[in-house]
Amino acid sequence: MTARIIDGKAFAAGLRARLAARVPSFVEKTGRAPGLAVVLVGEDPASQVYVRSKHKATVEAGMQSFEHRLPAETSQQALLDLVAALNADDSVDGILVQLPLPPHIDDKAVLAAIDPAKDVDGFHVVNAGRLAVGEEALVPCTPLGSLMLLQDALGDLSGLHAVVIGRSNIVGKPMAQLLLQQSCTVTIAHSRTKDLPGIVRLADIVVAAVGRAEMVRGDWIKPGATVIDVGINRVPGAEPGKTKLVGDCAYDECAAVAGAITPVPGGVGPMTIACLLRNTLVAAHRRAGLSDPEGL
Numbered sequence: 500m501t502a503r504i505i506d507g508k509a510f511a512a513g514l515r516a517r518l519a520a521r522v523p524s525f526v527e528k529t530g531r532a533p534g535l536a537v538v539l540v541g542e543d544p545a546s547q548v549y550v551r552s553k554h555k556a557t558v559e560a561g562m563q564s565f566e567h568r569l570p571a572e573t574s575q576q577a578l579l580d581l582v583a584a585l586n587a588d589d590s591v592d593g594i595l596v597q598l599p600l601p602p603h604i605d606d607k608a609v610l611a612a613i614d615p616a617k618d619v620d621g622f623h624v625v626n627a628g629r630l631a632v633g634e635e636a637l638v639p640c641t642p643l644g645s646l647m648l649l650q651d652a653l654g655d656l657s658g659l660h661a662v663v664i665g666r667s668n669i670v671g672k673p674m675a676q677l678l679l680q681q682s683c684t685v686t687i688a689h690s691r692t693k694d695l696p697g698i699v700r701l702a703d704i705v706v707a708a709v710g711r712a713e714m715v716r717g718d719w720i721k722p723g724a725t726v727i728d729v730g731i732n733r734v735p736g737a738e739p740g741k742t743k744l745v746g747d748c749a750y751d752e753c754a755a756v757a758g759a760i761t762p763v764p765g766g767v768g769p770m771t772i773a774c775l776l777r778n779t780l781v782a783a784h785r786r787a788g789l790s791d792p793e794g795l
């Protein structure tokens with residue numbers, strides 16, 4: 500079998516177009532465009548690339564983009580002051596503080612300072628708690644985008660066994676919550692899991708969110724399973740001095756066994772950015788007292 504390639508880049512482009520189509524009616528009703536503030540502390544090159552693509556996608560969707568670039572030596576208090584100002588700014592519907600933050604800053608304190616209504620990353624404990632108990636929440640973008648791809652590929656997920664590899668608060672845990680909400684049987688694997696290959700072989704759906712290049716091998720995959728590869732790992736390329744991106748799954752091996760698989764790049768990554776804009780539009784509607792935009 501050769502897996503169908505799940506084209507996250509194309510799906511994300513479609514979602515961004517649907518979002519852009521909703522912006523004019525929001526502007527008409529409120530007199531302003533939805534606004535997203537992105538805060539970057541320091542000069543990490545990978546973070547700079549992400550922040551630039553978020554800015555471009557935000558503007559292309561007809562939304563307002565506010566970029567705040569602060570030096571690496573910014574104090575935690577100065578960052579908290581900026582978050583407080585963004586919380587108070589009515590033209591800002593979404594606030595994203597790019598992670599990782601420099602080591603002298605406590606991410607938890609910063610995430611806790613963001614108004615949950617503007618927490619478009621869905622990282623605030625209030626949103627994590629709402630997701631866990633099934634209340635209306637802002638849902639983390641990478642798991643949300645991964646779920647959209649799964650539903651597009653498989654339709655109803657109910658009864659399927661999903662194995663999520665990784666238990667971080669930003670990917671693995673919320674991914675497991677979303678799959679549970681869809682009535683999957685969910686197994687969460689992590690670095691202490693015994694016989695990971697044997698567990699993964701049980702899965703109808705595998706979500707790999709580990710951060711280890713090509714860890715998941717083809718012979719771990721049940722024939723026909725759907726593989727969502729969240730991993731983004733930069734490794735040495737074919738030519739010296741060059742690098743390339745690979746996922747957490749050994750793509751060629753897994754694609755030979757799976758029913759469907761996301762590539763890296765071009766899979767989950769573009770969905771993360773599209774879902775950030777989706778959450779910004781949703782947050783803007785809720786803050787303006789409008790009902791949620793439908794069909795997104």
Ligand SMILES: NC(=O)C1=CN([C@@H]2O[C@H](COP(=O)(O)OP(=O)(O)OC[C@H]3O[C@@H](n4cnc5c(N)ncnc54)[C@H](OP(=O)(O)O)[C@@H]3O)[C@@H](O)[C@H]2O)C=CC1
Nearest residue numbers: 641665666667670689690708709710729730731767768771
């Ligand atoms: N495509 C996208 O948009 C995004 C991609 N990513 C990528 O997804 C990956 C995961 O990110 P994130 O969740 O933040 O990473 P973390 O490092 O926070 O979490 C990694 C998880 O993997 C587990 N793990 C580590 N080693 C093993 C192992 N050998 N076997 C089984 N489990 C293991 C860890 O277990 P334990 O808890 O026991 O330590 C942990 O739960 C990274 O490659 C990251 O770059 C992240 C965000 C967005």
Ligand SMILES: Nc1nc(=O)c2c([nH]1)NC[C@@H]1CN(c3ccc(C(=O)N[C@@H](CCC(=O)O)C(=O)O)cc3)C=[N+]21
Nearest residue numbers: 549595596597598599620731764765766768769771772
């Ligand atoms: N507060 C916060 N929120 C985040 O959502 C967040 C973050 N911090 N810190 C870093 C991670 C990582 N992340 C990605 C977003 C897009 C791609 C993406 O578009 N990837 C492209 C490739 C891009 C490239 O070539 O480098 C793809 O997979 O096709 C990847 C990774 C968001 N993150």
Ligand SMILES: [Mg+2]
Nearest residue numbers: 601602604606
């Ligand atoms: Mg830190």
